[in-house]
Amino acid sequence: MKVIIGGLSKLGREYLKTYNSKVLILEHAEAIGRHINFIKEKGYKYFPIDFRYLTQEELEGLGIFLRELDEEISSVLVMSGTSSTQSVHSITLEEWENVFxxxxxGPFFAVKQMLPYLKEKGNIVVISSMNSVMPHPKRADYSLAKAALNMWVKNLAVELKEKHIYVNAILPGYIYEEDYYNSALLYTKENGKMVGDYLISYEDVVNLIQYLLEKNFGAMNGQLFLMDKGFSL
Structure with missing residues (x-):
């Protein structure tokens, strides 16, 4: 069984379109409600959990659910994330706490609940961001949270090494959306680079996810894979 944390984002749904095996989706109830037909059509299992208001009771409930499910977890894909799009001058404490x-x-403690069920030579892939290694305006909280994810990946890789569980992160740059061409995100940086020249596709990211989850036999572990067509160079 594959577990996808935050799997109902646009990127998550794009990935799920390519995968038809056993899947457990962890997502907040509102998102599950919006996409329940898609979930049922695919035959996926799901567990509603809201990381915004995470409690010990919810985590224990997830642990009970996994124990009763009694299935070995082959891999975990962590896709949960959000941004307040605030600057260091404008962000509030509530917004900061929500993003983190x-x-x-949320992903940290959810994965902790799954570790007893992860099979040997399994894989964990975490979706981080180019912004975790490159500053960006109005990403004061998002960039820091994603940078922390990067370090979590490296720590997990070390701690799970004896069980031969491989942990890596993907750091996507700007992913192509039609509205990028009509939004403020298409701007010229001081070095003369246009965002539009460096857009990657959802397919690019999905292909790397699939490779790391299905074909990584341990040569890559604790690594951060930056996908930005050289934008950060």
Whole structure:
């Protein structure tokens, strides 16, 4: 069984379109409700959990659910994340805590519940961001949360090495969306690079996810794979 944390984002749904085996989706109830027909059509299992308001009771409930499910987990894909799009001048404490809860704290403790069920030579792939290694305006909280994810990946790789569980992160750059061409995100940086010249596709990211989850036999572990067509160079 494959577990996808935050699997109902646009990227998550694009990935799920290519995968038809056993899947357990961890997502907040509102997202599950919006996509319940898609979930049922695919035959996926799901567990509603809201990282914004995560409690010990919810985590224990997830542990009970996994124990009763009694299935070995082959891989975990962590895709949960959010951004307040605020600057260091404007961000509030509530916004900061929301971003870190959804992007870091929630996945951290959810994965902890799954570790007893992860099979040897399994894989964990975490979706981080180019912004974790490159500054960006109005990403004060998002960039820091994603940078922390990167370090979590490296720590997990070390701690799970004896069980031969491989942990890696993908750091996507700007992913192509039609509205990028009509939004403020298409801007000229001081070095003269246009965002539009460096857009990657959802397919690019999905292909790397699939490779790391299905074909990584341990040569890559604790690594951060930056996908930005050289934008950060």
């Amino acid at each position: 809860s959804v992007s870091l704290k």
